[in-house]
Amino acid sequence: MKLKFKFWFGNSTKHIIDNPIWLYTKKHYCPECRGELRRVDISKVVNSKSPEARDYDFSAPGGGFYHGNVKFIWTELRCSRCGKQYTVKEIKKRENY
Numbered sequence: 210m211k212l213k214f215k216f217w218f219g220n221s222t223k224h225i226i227d228n229p230i231w232l233y234t235k236k237h238y239c240p241e242c243r244g245e246l247r248r249v250d251i252s253k254v255v256n257s258k259s260p261e262a263r264d265y266d267f268s269a270p271g272g273g274f275y276h277g278n279v280k281f282i283w284t285e286l287r288c289s290r291c292g293k294q295y296t297v298k299e300i301k302k303r304e305n306y
């Protein structure tokens with residue numbers, strides 16, 4: 210039998226790159242205190258069999274899927290004044306893109 214998909218076992222790292230261009234071309238400010246927001250990289254290890262796995266995309270390049278522990282890395286925005294952190298989606302909603 211021929212396997213339809215490639216599988217990656219063990220520890221993998223996946224960068225979630227869905228950052229829109231406005232994230233880089235504009236300055237963003239904290240909705241709470243109007244401090245300037247800075248981009249920070251967030252990482253989290255999620256096991257493909259854990260309940261929270263459904264919130265993450267385990268697809269791998271070439272049409273396969275990651276199995277086991279996958280380290281997801283994505284960008285969030287942190288306020289340089291009050292330290293609050295926002296997801297790109299939250300800022301998008303607040304700034305009405």
Ligand SMILES: [Zn+2]
Nearest residue numbers: 239242288291
């Ligand atoms: Zn703030």
